[in-house]
Amino acid sequence: MRMRDTRRSGSYAAFKIMLALLAAALAFPLTAFSAGGEIRTDTENCLICHRYPGMGRFDEAGVKRIYYINEMKFANSVHGKLKCTNCHVGLDKIPHTDIRKVDCTTQCHLKEPSTEREFSHTNMVEKYNHSVHGNSDPNNPKPFPEDLPTCTYCHDNSIRSPLEGVWGTSQALANETLSRCVGCHTKDHWAQNYYLHVTHRMRHLRSQAEIIKLCTSCHEDSEKMSRHGLDSIATFKDTFHWNLVKFKVKDAPDCISCHVPIGFTTHDIRPKYDQASSVNKRNRVNTCSNQGGIQSCHPGATDDFAGGRVHAYGTKAQLVVDGAQSIAVEADESLLSERARRDMSEREIMNFKILSYIRLFYKILIPMVIGFMVCHQTLDLLATLRKNRHNSH
Amino acid sequence: MKTTHLDQKLAKVRLRLAKILLIVPMVVFGLWLLKLVYLPNVGSGKAGTLRSSTADGGIFVKILSDQQLVPRGHFHMVDEHVSAQETYQVLCLNCHGTYPHRKEKKTRAVLNFHGGIMDCTVCHVRKDPAHQERYLVWLNHQTGQTSTHVEGGFGKYPAKIALVKMGAESKPVLVQPVSEGEAKAFLKLKEQFTPDQMARAKIKLHEGLSQKPVFCTECHKKDGYLNFSDLGFAPNRVDNLTSNEIARMIENYETFYIPKEIDFTGQ
Numbered sequence: 001m002r003m004r005d006t007r008r009s010g011s012y013a014a015f016k017i018m019l020a021l022l023a024a025a026l027a028f029p030l031t032a033f034s035a036g037g038e039i040r041t042d043t044e045n046c047l048i049c050h051r052y053p054g055m056g057r058f059d060e061a062g063v064k065r066i067y068y069i070n071e072m073k074f075a076n077s078v079h080g081k082l083k084c085t086n087c088h089v090g091l092d093k094i095p096h097t098d099i100r101k102v103d104c105t106t107q108c109h110l111k112e113p114s115t116e117r118e119f120s121h122t123n124m125v126e127k128y129n130h131s132v133h134g135n136s137d138p139n140n141p142k143p144f145p146e147d148l149p150t151c152t153y154c155h156d157n158s159i160r161s162p163l164e165g166v167w168g169t170s171q172a173l174a175n176e177t178l179s180r181c182v183g184c185h186t187k188d189h190w191a192q193n194y195y196l197h198v199t200h201r202m203r204h205l206r207s208q209a210e211i212i213k214l215c216t217s218c219h220e221d222s223e224k225m226s227r228h229g230l231d232s233i234a235t236f237k238d239t240f241h242w243n244l245v246k247f248k249v250k251d252a253p254d255c256i257s258c259h260v261p262i263g264f265t266t267h268d269i270r271p272k273y274d275q276a277s278s279v280n281k282r283n284r285v286n287t288c289s290n291q292g293g294i295q296s297c298h299p300g301a302t303d304d305f306a307g308g309r310v311h312a313y314g315t316k317a318q319l320v321v322d323g324a325q326s327i328a329v330e331a332d333e334s335l336l337s338e339r340a341r342r343d344m345s346e347r348e349i350m351n352f353k354i355l356s357y358i359r360l361f362y363k364i365l366i367p368m369v370i371g372f373m374v375c376h377q378t379l380d381l382l383a384t385l386r387k388n389r390h391n392s393h
Numbered sequence: 394m395k396t397t398h399l400d401q402k403l404a405k406v407r408l409r410l411a412k413i414l415l416i417v418p419m420v421v422f423g424l425w426l427l428k429l430v431y432l433p434n435v436g437s438g439k440a441g442t443l444r445s446s447t448a449d450g451g452i453f454v455k456i457l458s459d460q461q462l463v464p465r466g467h468f469h470m471v472d473e474h475v476s477a478q479e480t481y482q483v484l485c486l487n488c489h490g491t492y493p494h495r496k497e498k499k500t501r502a503v504l505n506f507h508g509g510i511m512d513c514t515v516c517h518v519r520k521d522p523a524h525q526e527r528y529l530v531w532l533n534h535q536t537g538q539t540s541t542h543v544e545g546g547f548g549k550y551p552a553k554i555a556l557v558k559m560g561a562e563s564k565p566v567l568v569q570p571v572s573e574g575e576a577k578a579f580l581k582l583k584e585q586f587t588p589d590q591m592a593r594a595k596i597k598l599h600e601g602l603s604q605k606p607v608f609c610t611e612c613h614k615k616d617g618y619l620n621f622s623d624l625g626f627a628p629n630r631v632d633n634l635t636s637n638e639i640a641r642m643i644e645n646y647e648t649f650y651i652p653k654e655i656d657f658t659g660q
Contacts, residue, residue: 049502052548053472054509056448057492057501062456064464064492066471068504073470094642094649103466154466214394217465298568351574372422377416384412388405 030134039305046084047071077157078200081193082108125151127268143335144227147218154214154266163199169275174199208245208254212236216257227370231314238312251295258310261286262293273343281307309348317352479534483555484569484576485513500609500643511554514568515619516607518556526558527568531624539565542625554624570601613640 032274047069049055056066059254074080085091086108090100101297105125107118128151129136134334142148165173174195181191206214219225226232236242236255244252260266260280263286270277278287284306288298319340427609463471491508494501508514512532520527529625531540532555544551560566571579579594584592614635621631642649 031540052506052509054491054548055502055507057495057505058490062452066463066469068471068506069469070471073472092651094503094651097498097648122561150466152466155468157469172465243460302493366426370427373419373423377412381409381412381416384408388409393399 019330022292039300042071044084054273072102073159074157076159076161077220078160078197079157080160102152121151123265124265127265131268132271132274141230147224147227149218153328158200158205160196160200161201161203162196208252209248209255211256212245226315226336229335231311231316233311235311235314239310253297257295258287261290279310309351313348313352313355314343317348319351319354320344320349408411450657456627481532481534481537483512483514483567484571484573485517487576489513499647503609503639504541506548507549509553509621510550510569512556513555515554517570517602518570518609519603520618524558527556528558529554529619529624530565531555532557532565532567540625541623541626543630554619571598608644609637609640610644613637 050069051071053068053070055068056064059065079087087102087106088099089096089103089106092098104121105290107120110119111117112119119162128134128292133149135142135148154259162170162174164170167173167176173191178188178191178195182188185191185194185296216233216236219230221231222234241253245254256266259269261276264278270280272279274280278284287299287307290296291299315336316339319337385390410429492505493513494504497504501623515529520529531543531550531552532538533540533552535551536553538552539555539557542553556568557565558568569576579598583591583594607618611617612634617635621634622628626634
């Protein structure tokens with residue numbers, strides 16, 4: 001046991017009393033977790049402080065730090081089996097001033113059943129690092145690394161709940177299934193955990209609108225996107241796909257539908273010019289048809305169909321056609337211009353020009369039609385009023 | 394003859410009404426169409442500006458637009474017990490928020506969770522013999538109901554311990570560091586204050602506070618500042634609160650190293 005000699009007052013006897021009190025607290029933890037029917041204890045007794053909802057502070061950067069843990073939610077979450085120190089490594093003193101940032105590649109002392117090795121998320125993190133969102137190449141580091149999402153930007157410690165099914169409500173389904181499982185798998189708690197794990201993975205955790213909200217929380221920021229040579233995702237909201245989501249059409253396509261179809265993973269989203277990307281030209285037919293998936297969106301998709309533009313034209317097209325002067329550029333647009341010149345083919349530039357002329361045509365036509373209509377109706381109304389007045393005399 | 398004249402008038406009114414009924418939806422439709430063409434939410438070819446919405450106002454506009462009670466990137470699923478707006482609350486929260494303690498590393502988070510259990514005034518406005526009319530009670534900050542019974546537990550109470558005094562019609566009212574009228578006057582005038590006037594105003598605002606707030610071990614001890622029994626805590630909980638190991642640790646140690654070598658769990 002280490003004890004730094006920075007005590008304000010007291011003596012070694014006080015230390016012994018202190019240790020005895022804390023030892024008692026650790027030996028008889030106050031709060032019990034109930035996960036999947038089994039009562040487990042907060043073996044490290046972190047909840048002695050962290051169960052209070054007001055526990056938190058604003059840090060030096062003005063960020064709200066919430067240190068509160070809702071014990072029941074945690075116990076029923078995907079990480080509910082873990083001890084706090086499995087993730088919060090290096091936590092050995094109070095105040096926790098030396099705590100390390102949580103690293104999802106840490107081995108968390110659970111056995112991964114297919115390999116019998118200690119489990120960690122290393123596999124996913126490695127994929128992520130090589131993805132469009134990662135920053136793995138030291139020779140070619142991405143600009144503005146602070147813009148890139150971290151694990152917790154997209155993930156939270158989601159609550160596990162059983163799958164809704166053909167047998168009725170989720171609880172009834174769980175009861176029916178588990179009654180079959182526990183015949184052979186006699187440890188009820190193990191069977192429940194296994195069932196919840198599997199059914200949790202079978203569910204869509206986020207609705208289409210929630211997925212779009214998550215992705216657009218970064219991709220709609222045009223300034224941030226331009227720093228990375230990307231169009232704002234605002235262009236998606238000018239599409240038929242978006243309108244389906246907006247009007248809550250069942251199975252409407254969200255970002256994941258095209259960027260992570262069957263055979264791809266969210267952690268390994270690649271840029272479209274990468275042949276491993278689901279939206280690369282060579283993979284687009286498969287992506288649009290999504291053969292083998294639960295939902296086959298465009299089963300008869302051809303090369304021509306899949307080669308069409310999905311997102312509407314945005315800043316890049318405008319930069320190529322009209323030049324930087326046309327846009328109120330505050331961010332450094334050089335990367336965006338460079339990418340625009342690379343990404344926009346001659347045909348697309350022509351299409352954009354035609355669309356621009358059509359738009360201009362309607363911009364002139366519509367106010368003229370409406371203007372004439374308003375004038376006509378107003379004059380007609382005035383004429384009627386005048387006629388009425390004349391007749392009444 | 395009269396009937397015919399009336400019929401003619403009615404016909405004219407009907408015609409006029411019909412025309413107005415035709416024009417209004419057409420004009421509304423026209424305006425909608427114009428909005429669609431000229432002011433779309435987003436749109437192809439409407440690359441618009443690359444300037445983010447916060448560029449002009451900087452960080453303060455960003456803070457104003459941030460309505461999330463739990464910040465993005467917070468991993469654990471939590472409820473928002475503390476951040477709920479209250480009808481009856483001490484004025485301190487209007488400026489200091491729900492996490493007012495920031496300086497002392499050892500105590501700031503622990504003191505902040507007490508904000509979910511009690512009002513600021515419990516520690517920052519000491520009871521003194523000159524104010525015998527003040528007493529501590531559980532106050533439901535949504536309904537204003539007082540109680541001497543504990544409901545809930547471990548920071549999840551429907552009420553908070555509050556310093557109150559008897560008001561009109563024998564109704565307890567919150568003790569505030571300044572009157573509500575004075576606080577409103579300060580908020581109204583603060584833009585006009587010179588720096589020196591502001592400094593004076595801040596001193597006056599905090600004049601009702603005790604020089605030395607109540608410290609952890611003043612309450613968490615036998616016969617301490619707070620009478621936990623009077624506040625309705627069960628005897629075993631009173632024992633726990635009056636012999637609280639965290640409070641003693643805070644008092645006795647600058648840094649406490651968590652014993653690791655002893656495996657109490659047998660794992």
